[in-house]
Amino acid sequence: MHSLKKNELNTIAVATFNLKINGKISRVDVDPATPMLWVLRDHLNLAGTKYGCGIAQCGACTVHLGGTAVRSCQLPVSAVGKEAITTIEGLSAKGDHPVQKAWLEHDVAQCGYCQAGQIMSAASLLKSNPKPSDEDIDNAMSGNICRCGTYTRIKAAIKTASKR
Amino acid sequence: METANTNYNRRSFLKVSALAGGGMLIGFNLFSSAKAANLVPTATPPGEAAGLTSFIKISPEGKITILAPNPEFGQNVKTAMPMIVAEELDVDWQQVIVEQAPFNTKLYGRQFTGGSQGIRQGWKSLRTAGASARQMLIEAAAQAWQVPAAEITTEAGVLHHKASGKSAGYGAMASAAAALPVPKDVKLKAVNTFKILSTSHKNVEGTNIVTGKPLFGLDYRQPGMLIAMMVHPPAFGQKLKSFDATPIRKMPGIQDVFSIQVYPDEYERQIFDDRTFNELVVIVGRSTWEVMQAKKKLRVNWESMADRVEKENAFGQKREVTIPGGLESTDAHYAKMKERDAQPAKQLRRDGDPEGAFKSAAKVIERTYTAPFLAHNNMEPLNCFAHVTPEKAFLAAGTQAPDFIERTIAARLGMPIDKIDIQLTRMGGGFGRKAYCHYMVEAALISQKMKAPVKLIYTREDDMTYGIYRPMYSLTFRAAFDAANNLTGFHVRGGGIPESPLGRSEGNFPAGAIDNYLADEWALPSNITIGAFRAPRSNFIAGAQQAFLDEVAEAMGKDPIDFRLELLERAKKNPVGKNNTYEVDRYAGVLKLVRDKSGWGQGNQPGVHRGVAVYFCHNSYAAHVVDLSMKDGQPVVERVTSAVDCGVVINPIAASNMIEGAVVDGIGNALFGNLTVKDGKPDQSNFDKYRMIRHNEAPKKIDVHFVQNEIDPTGLGEPPFPPVIAALANALYKATGKRLYTQPFGPQLGKSIQG
Numbered sequence A: 001m002h003s004l005k006k007n008e009l010n011t012i013a014v015a016t017f018n019l020k021i022n023g024k025i026s027r028v029d030v031d032p033a034t035p036m037l038w039v040l041r042d043h044l045n046l047a048g049t050k051y052g053c054g055i056a057q058c059g060a061c062t063v064h065l066g067g068t069a070v071r072s073c074q075l076p077v078s079a080v081g082k083e084a085i086t087t088i089e090g091l092s093a094k095g096d097h098p099v100q101k102a103w104l105e106h107d108v109a110q111c112g113y114c115q116a117g118q119i120m121s122a123a124s125l126l127k128s129n130p131k132p133s134d135e136d137i138d139n140a141m142s143g144n145i146c147r148c149g150t151y152t153r154i155k156a157a158i159k160t161a162s163k164r
Numbered sequence B: 001m002e003t004a005n006t007n008y009n010r011r012s013f014l015k016v017s018a019l020a021g022g023g024m025l026i027g028f029n030l031f032s033s034a035k036a037a038n039l040v041p042t043a044t045p046p047g048e049a050a051g052l053t054s055f056i057k058i059s060p061e062g063k064i065t066i067l068a069p070n071p072e073f074g075q076n077v078k079t080a081m082p083m084i085v086a087e088e089l090d091v092d093w094q095q096v097i098v099e100q101a102p103f104n105t106k107l108y109g110r111q112f113t114g115g116s117q118g119i120r121q122g123w124k125s126l127r128t129a130g131a132s133a134r135q136m137l138i139e140a141a142a143q144a145w146q147v148p149a150a151e152i153t154t155e156a157g158v159l160h161h162k163a164s165g166k167s168a169g170y171g172a173m174a175s176a177a178a179a180l181p182v183p184k185d186v187k188l189k190a191v192n193t194f195k196i197l198s199t200s201h202k203n204v205e206g207t208n209i210v211t212g213k214p215l216f217g218l219d220y221r222q223p224g225m226l227i228a229m230m231v232h233p234p235a236f237g238q239k240l241k242s243f244d245a246t247p248i249r250k251m252p253g254i255q256d257v258f259s260i261q262v263y264p265d266e267y268e269r270q271i272f273d274d275r276t277f278n279e280l281v282v283i284v285g286r287s288t289w290e291v292m293q294a295k296k297k298l299r300v301n302w303e304s305m306a307d308r309v310e311k312e313n314a315f316g317q318k319r320e321v322t323i324p325g326g327l328e329s330t331d332a333h334y335a336k337m338k339e340r341d342a343q344p345a346k347q348l349r350r351d352g353d354p355e356g357a358f359k360s361a362a363k364v365i366e367r368t369y370t371a372p373f374l375a376h377n378n379m380e381p382l383n384c385f386a387h388v389t390p391e392k393a394f395l396a397a398g399t400q401a402p403d404f405i406e407r408t409i410a411a412r413l414g415m416p417i418d419k420i421d422i423q424l425t426r427m428g429g430g431f432g433r434k435a436y437c438h439y440m441v442e443a444a445l446i447s448q449k450m451k452a453p454v455k456l457i458y459t460r461e462d463d464m465t466y467g468i469y470r471p472m473y474s475l476t477f478r479a480a481f482d483a484a485n486n487l488t489g490f491h492v493r494g495g496g497i498p499e500s501p502l503g504r505s506e507g508n509f510p511a512g513a514i515d516n517y518l519a520d521e522w523a524l525p526s527n528i529t530i531g532a533f534r535a536p537r538s539n540f541i542a543g544a545q546q547a548f549l550d551e552v553a554e555a556m557g558k559d560p561i562d563f564r565l566e567l568l569e570r571a572k573k574n575p576v577g578k579n580n581t582y583e584v585d586r587y588a589g590v591l592k593l594v595r596d597k598s599g600w601g602q603g604n605q606p607g608v609h610r611g612v613a614v615y616f617c618h619n620s621y622a623a624h625v626v627d628l629s630m631k632d633g634q635p636v637v638e639r640v641t642s643a644v645d646c647g648v649v650i651n652p653i654a655a656s657n658m659i660e661g662a663v664v665d666g667i668g669n670a671l672f673g674n675l676t677v678k679d680g681k682p683d684q685s686n687f688d689k690y691r692m693i694r695h696n697e698a699p700k701k702i703d704v705h706f707v708q709n710e711i712d713p714t715g716l717g718e719p720p721f722p723p724v725i726a727a728l729a730n731a732l733y734k735a736t737g738k739r740l741y742t743q744p745f746g747p748q749l750g751k752s753i754q755g
């Protein structure tokens, strides 16, 4: 599905990828090893997905791949294939996904930097488990760090969203 | 009712002008009511638009825009400050649009966020500005309707004259009001009549945050922007010797590799100019991933640094500091702290005859508490956009101290200050780290060299290992008891690397409550850089002191809360010594509130253990009760009850959020926070090794309560953080029967907690 070509500046190949992101096909020409995180941020101008650690430890970069939460810092663009990617920008058309609404209702954010990743993890959890227990929430969310300490509000917001 | 004067230093701090196209613009200096020492003198003549940091715009259509001035990193000032203006202006909050005020380089207002000072310093100015605008609108209506101003009332942005039945929106009177003189004195609302304040209002950026809008420094971009990363020495005490860029120059997307000197060798450091490594290797390329790949392959030779002397100039106070060379290690640090703690120290406070009290004591308890370096670990790593041309320098970044760094950048680039433009972005966390803006100087130098717009990005590893850490601390407490088991003497000795936690809190409790009291301190030099960290000194002092007071209470057979209240009673009736900084009633007030709200002393749930602690810092008072149970050797925090006195609560929903966050962060740092070094090299460089508190470790419930009063508001960023550490320690003692004296506590508990 992709063609190899030489880039003017470099000596190794870049490849063309046609990615399905937020319901649209986007074409990028990049090194196949490039993580989706940087494809989104640097090449597609989708900066909602955040860089926090680069080693799958913080969850700031969480997106949905085929509907499931994944860490985009560990997802090479070459591994995406035909699977659809959803980022925070594409979670809902008007910012009215039940999780987003619950986040506003509980005024969850402090600095807000981790929240896109938290929301994407929460939305994925509720999709597979619409009525999660406290323990389910802990298990699904413990990969997402928040230095500002908004965990208790996040849990409350997930419960609110699960009632919708 | 309070009256406020709009003059400061004989000139009005307000400037009112007409908006182009009609309407009214009120500019004011947020910090004019702050102490004169905090005001930076401006070159602009009095009466001109000097030092204006904040603005209210009223359009002819009645649209009200409030430009909030302070840098935002989650403390919610961007919502709170406009709420204060809107209250006095008497408008409907729904009508108000909030924008970030541009950081105007020609007008040196104080735009520093830190030390929980934003609201405390802005309170009077924000209210006066809102009230003055309202008064001028009333005047304009009085003239238009030919009625006495005193008969005009306002409500939700509308002016009314009852007798004639006339009414008009603010917009209709705004142009006329703009032509009127600024009133000299204005009446402020009584606190108990507030409609917007003390009522919860959601974060004005909420929707932008949950939809992933590019608000942060890392999200900022411009066409043609290059990406830069830096490589710093792997160890504290090292510097650059040489590097070979040949292998990476040809890597995909790489444009240049060079070294930069952040400051000249003889540079006299101003406040916040702290930096760890003065010479860095820089890699510039097209995209983040390509630069990251090259960074991994760069070969650099480092060498050890000798002792060096640095010049410092803190607000005109000049001194020379010797930074020792050599590669330091945490194990050696602890050994040296212990050794130094046994030597004589510099006396800070002395009441009565402490030596005598200890000499004649029937019993003495002595305990030493220590804590490690802590990394800030803001979720957004340091970054800065810069575009420097011969004509001007434009920077976009998150910074807690834009006006300080602006002067530094101007000096470093050799440009006049009015050629430096800084756009403030939202910060993905600050906690003190973003007061030290070496990364902005670095970005400016890189852009200048590249003659291109550049974004400098620190990797997580760079951010964690280029630390301006919370210092390593030690506190030794000794308590003397007479034969009847009365507390007769108290000695606190502070120490640390490279500074002691004491030195600013000698008037704080329990000083003033004990007849014979001694405080002294020592410090050991180090080349590991340290700085502000959510009240770095207070968070350690509170954690140790409040745990020690629990041991003292236990030795005296007293309930921890009763014991503290008895000491406070003593400090009120017959205070010992001078310069005690705390208000006894407010200190006792939070303790009583937390006692009542937590149901303290009314019997615990089976398997639940409780600890209490209280502290006063940064002008606010906070107390917590932690309830926890143990599971597989780990604490499960069932509930935290918090009581806080920060004066008038501006925005309860946001204030609670700050307190909840401080509780989680405090428990996390106490259990896990630990930055250790070996041969100068940090052992932790990412979140695989540096443990942060996670969802499953957070308290299940946090109940926040405020003391209701009408005292001018004080900050919340720092004050609730310090005491939670001791409340946790005291609850852990109840649960395990073991007192923990060294942070982090986690690795000393059950083995299922990883270190």
Ligand code: FES
Residues within 6 Å of the ligand: A050, A051, A052, A053, A054, A055, A056, A057, A058, A059, A060, A061, A062, A071, A072, A073, A074
């Ligand atoms: S950036 Fe991907 S998990 Fe942290």
Ligand code: FES
Residues within 6 Å of the ligand: A109, A110, A111, A112, A113, A114, A115, A145, A146, A147, A148, A149, A150, B074, B379, B428, B429
């Ligand atoms: S809200 Fe700041 S890191 Fe989560």
